[in-house]
Amino acid sequence: MNSTTASPVIRLSGVAKDFGSTRALNGVELVVERGEVVVLLGLSGSGKSTLLRHLDGLELPTAGTVEVLGQDIPGLAPRELRRFRGRVAMIFQQFELVPSLTVLENVLTGALSRLRGPRLGLWAYPKALKIAALTHLDRVGLLEKAYQRADQLSGGQQQRVAIARALMQRPEILLADEPVASLDPESSEQVMRLIREIAADHGLTVVCSLHQVDLALGWGDRIVGLRHGQVVLDTPTAGLSKERAMEIYGRVSTSTAELDAIESELKESRLTMEAEASVGASRLTVGGTR
Numbered sequence: 001m002n003s004t005t006a007s008p009v010i011r012l013s014g015v016a017k018d019f020g021s022t023r024a025l026n027g028v029e030l031v032v033e034r035g036e037v038v039v040l041l042g043l044s045g046s047g048k049s050t051l052l053r054h055l056d057g058l059e060l061p062t063a064g065t066v067e068v069l070g071q072d073i074p075g076l077a078p079r080e081l082r083r084f085r086g087r088v089a090m091i092f093q094q095f096e097l098v099p100s101l102t103v104l105e106n107v108l109t110g111a112l113s114r115l116r117g118p119r120l121g122l123w124a125y126p127k128a129l130k131i132a133a134l135t136h137l138d139r140v141g142l143l144e145k146a147y148q149r150a151d152q153l154s155g156g157q158q159q160r161v162a163i164a165r166a167l168m169q170r171p172e173i174l175l176a177d178e179p180v181a182s183l184d185p186e187s188s189e190q191v192m193r194l195i196r197e198i199a200a201d202h203g204l205t206v207v208c209s210l211h212q213v214d215l216a217l218g219w220g221d222r223i224v225g226l227r228h229g230q231v232v233l234d235t236p237t238a239g240l241s242k243e244r245a246m247e248i249y250g251r252v253s254t255s256t257a258e259l260d261a262i263e264s265e266l267k268e269s270r271l272t273m274e275a276e277a278s279v280g281a282s283r284l285t286v287g288g289t290r
């Protein structure tokens with residue numbers, strides 16, 4: 001696990017969250033570095049959304065510390081919290097667009113945290129922001145839909161609008177809560193690829209909850225597995241086979257001891273792979289010098 005890193009953008013320590021008698025998060029330790037693309041993987045109710053909501057201050061912990069972009073989130077005054085939220089964008093399973101507004105207006109609302117007062121209608125936004133919104137729409141491949149009502153678009157298109165809206169915030173962190181759970185496989189692939197490309201273009205740190213193992217494997221740099229509000233797995237996706245991941249995922253409801261055993265097995269197999277790779281490399285070098 002990444003416990004000692006130079007400049008993490010997210011650092012959670014001993015985080016617990018109770019909703020009445022339900023403990024949604026339990027002793028969560030998580031460190032994410034700038035530019036990392038992390039998948040939160042877990043069954044329904046494992047605490048993925050609650051964890052994401054702590055990262056932009058929508059929830060405050062019952063215990064523990066939440067530090068994001070160098071800020072102690074629970075310690076922020078309401079005004080500081082609002083300013084902080086402008087640096088973290090979020091996209092959701094249900095897109096959360098305003099259905100009766102045009103696509104362009106929906107994208108523009110992403111800039112509201114940087115503007116004073118409400119904006120009603122396109123005319124109320126500065127020209128530079130309209131140009132930025134159209135540029136982002138072009139980036140997500142929907143420029144020609146700018147003046148259509150948002151509810152006339154397909155689910156995949158609506159999620160791409162939500163991504164363009166998130167970019168209007170000029171965020172440093174992008175949080176995505178099950179962004180493709182309502183989409184068909186083809187649109188899911190498209191949206192996930194887009195998030196990855198945009199994260200690279202803008203140097204974003206991404207934390208994304210998913211429940212599809214295939215997508216998680218082919219997509220993130222790192223998988224963090226949650227079970228009953230606890231981090232039970234934290235591993236790079238490189239070298240993790242679908243079979244092993246499915247096994248872990250299928251056994252997420254097993255005991256912590258079993259999961260510990262699976263995780264150490266995974267670590268061992270990674271070490272073996274690395275050792276084999278380095279032996280292979282040295283053989284190649286020796287072969288090359290003959």
Ligand SMILES: Nc1ncnc2c1ncn2[C@@H]1O[C@H](COP(=O)(O)OP(=O)(O)OP(=O)(O)O)[C@@H](O)[C@H]1O
Pocket residue numbers: 019020022023024042043044045046047048049050051
């Ligand atoms: N506002 C709330 N009030 C009461 N209980 C809550 C609240 N939010 C979450 N919970 C509870 O906390 C636990 C974790 O929920 P959470 O939504 O974080 O899980 P999840 O992994 O995101 O699930 P899903 O994939 O179904 O969205 C669940 O038992 C849930 O019922």
